[in-house]
Amino acid sequence: AAKAAGKNRVQFFSPALLQLDDRAAAEAELRAAVADGQLVLAYQPVVSAVDGRCTAVEALVRWHHPVRGLLGPDEFLGLAEETGAVLELGEWVLRSACADAAGWDDGSTPVALHVNASPVQLAHPQFVDLVRAALAGTGLAADRLVVEVTETTVLDSPAVSATLDELVGLGVGVALDDFGTGYSALTTLRSLPIGIVKIDKSFVAGALTRTADAAVVEAIVQMAGRLGLATVAEGVESAEQEAFLRMAGITALQGFRYLRPAPVAEFGRWLAGNRRP
Ligand code: C2E
Ligand code: CA
Numbered sequence: 431a432a433k434a435a436g437k438n439r440v441q442f443f444s445p446a447l448l449q450l451d452d453r454a455a456a457e458a459e460l461r462a463a464v465a466d467g468q469l470v471l472a473y474q475p476v477v478s479a480v481d482g483r484c485t486a487v488e489a490l491v492r493w494h495h496p497v498r499g500l501l502g503p504d505e506f507l508g509l510a511e512e513t514g515a516v517l518e519l520g521e522w523v524l525r526s527a528c529a530d531a532a533g534w535d536d537g538s539t540p541v542a543l544h545v546n547a548s549p550v551q552l553a554h555p556q557f558v559d560l561v562r563a564a565l566a567g568t569g570l571a572a573d574r575l576v577v578e579v580t581e582t583t584v585l586d587s588p589a590v591s592a593t594l595d596e597l598v599g600l601g602v603g604v605a606l607d608d609f610g611t612g613y614s615a616l617t618t619l620r621s622l623p624i625g626i627v628k629i630d631k632s633f634v635a636g637a638l639t640r641t642a643d644a645a646v647v648e649a650i651v652q653m654a655g656r657l658g659l660a661t662v663a664e665g666v667e668s669a670e671q672e673a674f675l676r677m678a679g680i681t682a683l684q685g686f687r688y689l690r691p692a693p694v695a696e697f698g699r700w701l702a703g704n705r706r707p
């Protein structure tokens with residue numbers, strides 16, 4: 431009865447608190463989804479600009495919601511980050527993706543596994559332990575894993591910088607995601623142990639029609655090359671975009687042109703026909 435009274439008070443006098451109430455419910459639902467196996471991973475390949483073969487694969491999370499259907503990360507990651515539920519979600523993603531990737535070994539050239547890490551995960555003091563445990567638990571070699579981070583203020587913190595150094599010490603790679611859209615891009619490249627720069631898909635989308643976007647892509651590729659970093663273009667959809675990117679000197683390509691993010695079995699079949707000997 432006390433709870434009902436509380437609800438009424440909230441409904442009639444405080445819309446903001448009612449929203450909080452809804453958010454609490456959504457958070458509980460998300461945490462339950464992780465525990466109940468409602469999350470799934472989609473896999474999208476990264477292919478070499480030189481020979482078109484698969485060099486890496488990115489794991490992308492989805493939520494099979496029992497009522498709302500299949501949800502993309504943009505529909506639930508914000509809430510997951512604000513509530514901290516992204517810690518459980520991220521742990522599930524890391525373990526599941528490492529387990530899948532360990533199963534793709536067949537004696538041919540290994541494919542690197544890229545996993546996205548939210549700033550909330552990176553700032554968590556146990557993140558390196560979590561990565562170590564996921565590798566040990568699945569048998570995936572550390573040099574097969576790449577953690578994708580985005581440019582946020584979190585990257586400026588000494589603790590996160592130390593975390594990235596520790597990961598690299600283990601043999602894990604670090605990629606800077608959505609490059610060009612964040613802030614302080616150039617200092618980030620200099621101060622953190624980044625090995626791969628992923629050029630945001632907005633620049634790729636505009637590269638053929640907007641000279642400014644083309645110039646940004648060319649400048650990033652040249653600068654990354656001088657810093658000894660590999661470059662991946664995201665969101666490649668057409669042969670014309672691919673041709674431009676290769677001419678610009680890009681290292682690798684990712685996008686619908688090669689494969690849309692696919693369930694693990696479908697990606698496995700694609701990989702069988704597209705891997706390096
Ligand atoms: P992202 O890391 O930049 O991932 C690339 C996004 O571009 C994916 O969207 C992918 O489906 C989409 N994409 C791939 N190729 C193309 C293309 O050719 N054209 C276009 N228009 N789009 C393409 P998705 O799967 O909806 O993921 C959105 C974002 O959610 C990701 O952006 C990433 O920031 C985040 N995310 C996804 N999975 C995870 C995860 O497990 N953990 C965390 N922390 N974030 C994740
Ligand atoms: Ca990414």
Ligand code: CA
Pocket residue numbers: 607608628630631664
């Ligand atoms: Ca990206």
Ligand code: CA
Pocket residue numbers: 608
């Ligand atoms: Ca993104």
